Amino acid sequence: MKLSNGVKLHDIIPWEELEKIYKKYFSDVGRPGKDSQLVNGLMIVKHQKVISDEETVKDFLESPYIQYFCGYDQFVLGKEIDSSTLTNMRKRLDVEYFKKFETEILNLLKARKIIKDNEQQVDATVFPVHPVRCETI
Secondary structure: OOHHHHHHHHHHOOHHHHHHHHHOOOOOOOOOOOOHHHHHHHHHHHHHHOOOHHHHHHHHHHOHHHHHHOOOOOOOOOOOOOHHHHHHHHHHOOHHHHHHHHHHHHHHHHHOOOOOOOOOOOOHHHOOOOOOOHHHO
16 A cells, blocks of 8 residues: 555545444453554555555554554554454444445545545456357357
């Protein structure tokens, strides 16, 4: 994650709105869950860079820019999180959470005119690398 992209993205994400959604998945009693900006930020980094949980945590621990993106205002050297935390969060935060997360981000991007309402977002990862045309079969 480059500095300019991480800082720009950090500044447009509705962290407070995402935290409200995130907190609904945790109890008020017992040990508190991980900070929502940390978890959501790491999930964004993981998917933006297309890397494993282990690589995401490694990048987080090595990069002050990723730490800033995830809500830290100072670089920390300690082990704040490990890859199993990301796995556990994905299990706890169900599909509905991630749908709400995506909707919040898309609505914000539309409201700020970063993307247009009538633009279609395409996930190219679902298309085959070498599609076969039907008439050639």
